[in-house]
Amino acid sequence: MMDVKSIRKDFPILSTKMNGKPLVYLDNAATSQKPASVIERISEYYRTYNANIHRGIYKIAEEATEEYIKSKNNVAKFINAAGMEEIIYTKNTTESINLVALSWGSANIKKGDHILITEMEHHSNLVPWQLLAKRNGAILDYVKLDKSRNHLDIGSLEEQLEKDPKIVAVTQVSNVLGTINDVKSISKKAHKHGAKVLVDGAQSAPHMPIDVKSIDCDFFAFSSHKMLGPTGIGVLYAKREILEGMSPIIGGGDMISTVDYYSCTWNELPWKFEAGTSNIADAIGFGAAIDYLNKIGMENIHSYEQGITKYALQELSNIKNVKIFGPSYDEIKRRSGVISFGIGNVHAHDIAQVFDSEGIAIRAGHHCAMPLVTNELGQSAVARMSFYIYNTKSEFETVLNAIRKVKKIFMVD
Numbered sequence: 578m579m580d581v582k583s584i585r586k587d588f589p590i591l592s593t594k595m596n597g598k599p600l601v602y603l604d605n606a607a608t609s610q611k612p613a614s615v616i617e618r619i620s621e622y623y624r625t626y627n628a629n630i631h632r633g634i635y636k637i638a639e640e641a642t643e644e645y646i647k648s649k650n651n652v653a654k655f656i657n658a659a660g661m662e663e664i665i666y667t668k669n670t671t672e673s674i675n676l677v678a679l680s681w682g683s684a685n686i687k688k689g690d691h692i693l694i695t696e697m698e699h700h701s702n703l704v705p706w707q708l709l710a711k712r713n714g715a716i717l718d719y720v721k722l723d724k725s726r727n728h729l730d731i732g733s734l735e736e737q738l739e740k741d742p743k744i745v746a747v748t749q750v751s752n753v754l755g756t757i758n759d760v761k762s763i764s765k766k767a768h769k770h771g772a773k774v775l776v777d778g779a780q781s782a783p784h785m786p787i788d789v790k791s792i793d794c795d796f797f798a799f800s801s802h803k804m805l806g807p808t809g810i811g812v813l814y815a816k817r818e819i820l821e822g823m824s825p826i827i828g829g830g831d832m833i834s835t836v837d838y839y840s841c842t843w844n845e846l847p848w849k850f851e852a853g854t855s856n857i858a859d860a861i862g863f864g865a866a867i868d869y870l871n872k873i874g875m876e877n878i879h880s881y882e883q884g885i886t887k888y889a890l891q892e893l894s895n896i897k898n899v900k901i902f903g904p905s906y907d908e909i910k911r912r913s914g915v916i917s918f919g920i921g922n923v924h925a926h927d928i929a930q931v932f933d934s935e936g937i938a939i940r941a942g943h944h945c946a947m948p949l950v951t952n953e954l955g956q957s958a959v960a961r962m963s964f965y966i967y968n969t970k971s972e973f974e975t976v977l978n979a980i981r982k983v984k985k986i987f988m989v990d
């Protein structure tokens with residue numbers, strides 16, 4: 578099992594205060610905190626072997642290239658990709674999905690084709706498809722949310738698949754409801770209809786073991802900053818044969834093999850998609866984050882988080898006028914550590930402000946999932962706490978106190 582006390586010591590920020598109170602960081606779905614090993618690995622690069630990659634033939638340039646490639650191999654292994662040729666570094670999940678829509682989408686989606694996404698998508702897995710549909714004259718369809726269960730409506734999925742969409746893009750974990758979607762089964766159903774499958778792994782890769790071969794998805798996108806790594810680096814995984822058929826969307830240095838005045842040939846994978854100087858420091862830091870996660874074990878992380886989430890959901894369900902959005906604790910296997918909630922009719926921003934005064938960082942708003950929050954949940958904003966490996970049950974006690982304070986200030990029964 579996990580030694581959370583010792584894990585907490587690895588995160589310098591967790592011993593700081595916010596508004597004079599010990600920081601209780603519960604906004605991990607937005608971005609996670611970073612352990613000292615990640616911060617140090619980045620600093621070590623800048624201090625001792627800062628050089629550009631794939632260019633210099635001197636010692637520190639070779640060292641930088643080697644560390645960058647090591648990071649990619651680490652990522653490939655982490656999600657069980659066939660090799661680092663299938664790992665494209667981007668800025669974040671958003672850029673990874675846009676890369677698919679702009680490159681694969683532009684070439685393969687024609688007028689009248691169907692693109693299938695779901696009602697629980699983050700804007701990052703919605704807007705790129707809206708733009709593509711508008712550009713190419715395609716039709717954007719949605720798998721409905723089963724509101725009584727906060728799961729995707731599988732009947733609706735099957736109905737939409739009858740239209741033989743060219744691509745199905747779905748989140749593995751909802752950043753609002755915490756619902757874990759069975760992407761393996763969705764992928765199997767979608768492939769039967771000849772669709773490609775993109776999985777948005779922004780909220781899953783940090784919290785559970787990922788096996789892209791077993792899911793059998795064609796694309797998988799995620800961000801380093803939500804999994805203990807630095808901002809500014811994300812991943813697009815895609816099956817090798819698909820990447821080979823795709824064109825780059827950004828041209829420049831490093832992504833070419835040969836160039837003459839009027840044409841060029843592409844570099845081999847994965848470099849074909851990484852034009853210009855890469856985000857070397859953050860790639861190296863990302864590698865350190867994966868080392869850290871591997872040391873604890875993704876299975877352990879997943880079960881620890883499910884334990885604390887179940888406890889929190891049970892406690893919250895006993896409080897009058899606290900409403901939870903998402904599957905209940907008796908469905909914990911289908912739920913991640915994201916808990917969106919409301920207290921009476923108090924605005925989510927007021928809740929977050931009271932929490933802030935108690936040193937607790939949570940997020941309030943539509944969480945970049947406006948169609949879900951506004952149309953399906955009928956809310957303009959919801960408050961959201963989200964757990965990670967360093968959160969404890971005793972931190973959750975401060976949440977219960979903050980809820981009492983909200984109720985008192987806003988006179989909620």
Ligand code: C6P
Pocket residue numbers: 606607608669670671672699701702748750751752777779780800811940944945
């Ligand atoms: N959600 C949240 O607070 P980026 O920003 O590109 O690293 O990740 C985008 C993204 C894509 N898909 C899902 C399911 C997400 O949750 C996110 C990021 C954060 O919920 C910031 S809006």
